[in-house]
Amino acid sequence: MALFCLWGYLSLWGMDPSHTKGTMPTSTSISARKAADMGCDQFPAGLRVLVVDDDPTCLRILEKMLQNCCYAVTKCNRAEIALSMLRENKNGFDIVLSDVHMPDMDGFKLLEQVGLEMDLPVIMMSADDGKNVVMKGVIHGACDYLIKPVRIEALKNIWQHVVRKRKSEWKDLEQSGSMDDGDRDQNVSEGANYSSSAYDGSWNSSKRKRDAEEELEERDDTSALKKPRVVWSVELHQQFVIAVDQLGIDKAVPKKILELMNVPGLSRENVASHLQKYRLYLRRLSGVSPHPSNLNNSFMNPQDHPPFGSMASSYNGIDLQTLLVTGQLSPQSLAALQATGLRRPTAKSSLPMALVDQNNIFSFENPKLRFGEDQTQHLNNTKPVSLFHGIPTKMEPKQLANMQHPSVQTQRNMNMNMNMNMNMALNIKSEHGGTQLMHLSQQQTVGQTLNNSNVTHLPGIPSTLRNLIISGSVTTGNGTADNSHGPRYNLVSPTSVMVNYPMSQTTEVFQEEMNSNLKVSSGVMSSYGVFSDLHMQKSHDWDSQNVSTLAFGTPHHGNFIHHSFDISPSSLIHHGFPSSQTNGENHNSSVNGKTNFSFLDSTQPGIPQSVDHNSFFDPGEVKNQIIPDASYQTDLLSEDFGQDELLGVFLKQEQQEDNGSVDFSGYQTENICV
Amino acid sequence: MEVGSMQRQWVQYIKSWLGEGTLDGQYLQLLQLQDESNPTFVSEVVTLFFEDTEELLNKLSLALSQPSVDFKKIDDHVHQLKGSSSSIGALRVKNACIAFRNVCDQQSAEGCLRCLQQVQQEFYCVKEKLSYLFALEKRILNAGGSIPMDLGS
Numbered sequence: 145m146a147l148f149c150l151w152g153y154l155s156l157w158g159m160d161p162s163h164t165k166g167t168m169p170t171s172t173s174i175s176a177r178k179a180a181d182m183g184c185d186q187f188p189a190g191l192r193v194l195v196v197d198d199d200p201t202c203l204r205i206l207e208k209m210l211q212n213c214c215y216a217v218t219k220c221n222r223a224e225i226a227l228s229m230l231r232e233n234k235n236g237f238d239i240v241l242s243d244v245h246m247p248d249m250d251g252f253k254l255l256e257q258v259g260l261e262m263d264l265p266v267i268m269m270s271a272d273d274g275k276n277v278v279m280k281g282v283i284h285g286a287c288d289y290l291i292k293p294v295r296i297e298a299l300k301n302i303w304q305h306v307v308r309k310r311k312s313e314w315k316d317l318e319q320s321g322s323m324d325d326g327d328r329d330q331n332v333s334e335g336a337n338y339s340s341s342a343y344d345g346s347w348n349s350s351k352r353k354r355d356a357e358e359e360l361e362e363r364d365d366t367s368a369l370k371k372p373r374v375v376w377s378v379e380l381h382q383q384f385v386i387a388v389d390q391l392g393i394d395k396a397v398p399k400k401i402l403e404l405m406n407v408p409g410l411s412r413e414n415v416a417s418h419l420q421k422y423r424l425y426l427r428r429l430s431g432v433s434p435h436p437s438n439l440n441n442s443f444m445n446p447q448d449h450p451p452f453g454s455m456a457s458s459y460n461g462i463d464l465q466t467l468l469v470t471g472q473l474s475p476q477s478l479a480a481l482q483a484t485g486l487r488r489p490t491a492k493s494s495l496p497m498a499l500v501d502q503n504n505i506f507s508f509e510n511p512k513l514r515f516g517e518d519q520t521q522h523l524n525n526t527k528p529v530s531l532f533h534g535i536p537t538k539m540e541p542k543q544l545a546n547m548q549h550p551s552v553q554t555q556r557n558m559n560m561n562m563n564m565n566m567n568m569a570l571n572i573k574s575e576h577g578g579t580q581l582m583h584l585s586q587q588q589t590v591g592q593t594l595n596n597s598n599v600t601h602l603p604g605i606p607s608t609l610r611n612l613i614i615s616g617s618v619t620t621g622n623g624t625a626d627n628s629h630g631p632r633y634n635l636v637s638p639t640s641v642m643v644n645y646p647m648s649q650t651t652e653v654f655q656e657e658m659n660s661n662l663k664v665s666s667g668v669m670s671s672y673g674v675f676s677d678l679h680m681q682k683s684h685d686w687d688s689q690n691v692s693t694l695a696f697g698t699p700h701h702g703n704f705i706h707h708s709f710d711i712s713p714s715s716l717i718h719h720g721f722p723s724s725q726t727n728g729e730n731h732n733s734s735v736n737g738k739t740n741f742s743f744l745d746s747t748q749p750g751i752p753q754s755v756d757h758n759s760f761f762d763p764g765e766v767k768n769q770i771i772p773d774a775s776y777q778t779d780l781l782s783e784d785f786g787q788d789e790l791l792g793v794f795l796k797q798e799q800q801e802d803n804g805s806v807d808f809s810g811y812q813t814e815n816i817c818v
Numbered sequence: 819m820e821v822g823s824m825q826r827q828w829v830q831y832i833k834s835w836l837g838e839g840t841l842d843g844q845y846l847q848l849l850q851l852q853d854e855s856n857p858t859f860v861s862e863v864v865t866l867f868f869e870d871t872e873e874l875l876n877k878l879s880l881a882l883s884q885p886s887v888d889f890k891k892i893d894d895h896v897h898q899l900k901g902s903s904s905s906i907g908a909l910r911v912k913n914a915c916i917a918f919r920n921v922c923d924q925q926s927a928e929g930c931l932r933c934l935q936q937v938q939q940e941f942y943c944v945k946e947k948l949s950y951l952f953a954l955e956k957r958i959l960n961a962g963g964s965i966p967m968d969l970g971s
Contacts, residue, residue: 198898199870199898199901199902199905200866200870201863201866201867201870201902201905201906202901202902202905204862204863204866205848205851205863205905205906208851208856208859208863209847209851212850212851243901245894245897245898245901247894270901271897271900271901271904272897292901292904292905293844293847293901293904293905293906293907294905295844295847296847296850296851
């Protein structure tokens with residue numbers, strides 16, 4: 145399994161006794177000896193952990209516990225010092241454990257920085273177990289959240305986050321075709337190496353996961369591959385920022401950024417994933433407050449400038465979430481997104497604003513929502529980007545359905561006409577329907593969130609969600625949300641814009657979280673370039689290896705699998721599936737094996753026409769749409785999917801659904817039959 | 819006293835403190851981290867906790883004696899104390915901190931003072947007990963014995 149494959153990789157980390165870390169006395173050598181004493185020569189021994197806590201008692205205890213787990217521990221009592229250690233020693237650590245409350249820097253800020261610059265998994269800790277704080281951790285991308293007092297058993301399993309991340313990265317690489325399958329290191333005996341019961345436990349669970357992903361594993365198996373992780377040093381990041389500035393944030397596509405940066409060894413995927421994070425970061429910095437009016441304007445005047453689905457880009461989505469979570473509303477983001485030209489399909493357009501709102505709402509207002517319950521499950525989300533992590537997966541299927549349908553629809557279009565740009569038309573009301581779609585269609589797929597106006601119409605959506613959606617109006621942030629059927633979606637980008645994006649942009653066709661209302665019509669770039677980009681990005685970790693993929697569906701751990709569109713429409717179909725990179729562990733929904741089209745099958749004939757032709761499937765239609773496991777998804781999105789498949793799906797879809805549920809009128813192509 | 823009986827006494831103390839709530843299971847977690855190659859880990863860490871807490875308590879006293887009380891700062895200190903006391907298993911201290919934080923929310927200086935006193939009381943109580951225990955541990959080690967690894971002995 146990948147796990148074992150990783151073993152070889154991980155064991156190569158080894159322990160470096162001479163590895164000194166900053167101002168704090170390194171405990172590496174001690175832990176190395178200790179590890180040897182304890183017979184810790186097996187994976188994940190030697191995992192290089194940086195633990196940051198201002199409380200000396202806790203710090204010492206954690207250090208000891210981690211040493212007992214055979215990890216190579218470095219402790220640090222100041223966040224700034226930790227950051228400088230991480231910067232000086234790129235690739236010197238595998239995982240970071242940080243306290244939330246620290247005097248010199250907020251733990252969440254450190255979390256963000258680490259995610260942005262080093263792309264390492266970060267685990268937050270606190271004596272505070274309040275839901276809001278935990279949520280904040282999830283939203284900011286912590287891959288786990290531990291409540292103090294931390295028990296040694298909890299620490300024993302932290303290696304899983306590293307493995308998970310590596311695995312996703314490898315998958316991305318694989319998908320991008322840049323890696324060959326490594327030899328499977330099946331020699332790592334399945335349990336023989338794990339002496340502690342804790343290991344066994346975690347191993348077993350991961351084994352189960354692996355089994356579940358079996359069919360996907362083959363492709364993912366890059367066992368001995370040591371993917372060199374790109375560490376975004378300050379200098380590199382500077383170059384990146386300069387390049388982005390030169391291009392203009394609207395036009396900054398990974399490919400061009402890469403060219404401008406001219407850094408040998410840097411891949412477009414690295415840049416793409418970093419770009420996602422950067423955008424997220426910018427959004428947070430902008431710290432805007434909601435300006436519904438802005439949204440209204442933009443949304444309501446598609447002709448003027450097609451509102452861009454703020455949700456669209458996963459990137460945006462994520463920002464939105466963050467903003468929402470932090471109390472800054474998405475409408476703001478939406479406006480910002482629009483301003484920045486959401487048109488560009490950013491990698492993770494997955495979260496519709498609606499989602500974000502929901503998130504927000506869920507977290508703060510509806511503790512009983514599943515979402516809330518699921519929150520904890522998503523603590524394992526890795527990256528900040530995956531704001532969606534926190535989104536309850538249970539909602540996903542429905543949303544997914546929404547999204548998926550659109551994508552399917554669009555797929556057809558795409559299939560038919562590669563040059564067709566399909567937009568994710570979220571809830572485009574019939575009133576504006578046609579026209580709106582037109583606008584939308586220009587857009588690249590982006591997770592546009594949509595408009596919630598149809599929320600109420602969607603039967604499948606729990607009323608709370610609907611309310612959220614409506615009130616959230618994330619996308620639109622307008623008061624009109626409830627009534628207007630105007631296309632409040634942030635989709636659409638001028639055609640010309642699309643041109644810029646193509647491939648490198650991951651079009652988040654579906655936001656997992658999108659409330660079912662959203663009709664997402666994925667606007668897929670005509671060429672498959674977009675797809676390929678989508679493929680590339682892994683929303684899931686915003687890894688440097690990002691393969692742009694469409695982030696769909698429920699963010700398990702905030703993993704969005706961005707499916708690149710290089711393939712074919714089928715990849716679109718996959719959208720909406722939550723990309724849990726890691727494994728289906730948090731998948732609530734059943735993962736359909738290969739075809740994400742399963743939802744198609746389950747589509748109910750009477751798809752509510754809550755929306756105009758652009759409407760997509762009502763979430764209720766899709767029963768258990770699941771979000772396939774990330775790995776699963778990535779497989780699906782791999783180049784193996786050809787247009788034919790997608791086309792097949794479309795056709796199938798066509799047959800299955802009542803016409804009218806899908807309206808491709810907005811699409812340029814005439815091929816779509818509704 | 820011979821080693822065996824000192825060790826038994828050690829076990830009895832711990833058991834009784836666990837029973838009365840002075841210590842909780844987290845202390846046992848710490849004991850797990852201790853072994854023959856590291857026989858004084860727990861006493862070292864707990865001593866660190868004692869020093870750290872004395873400082874915190876001083877800061878708290880100082881903050882509460884200000885004409886204008888900074889409740890946020892007080893809350894931060896108490897939060898930290900809660901974290902460290904829970905990490906070593908000082909249950910009563912932790913509970914006193916939780917109560918302290920609740921009162922702090924109400925922004926009552928008087929209430930906070932009372933809470934501080936409560937925390938101090940619990941702290942000194944556990945400090946005394948554990949200090950005695952560590953002295954016992956030293957004697958055990960000096961006598962060539964080892965500190966029990968669990969309470970079964």
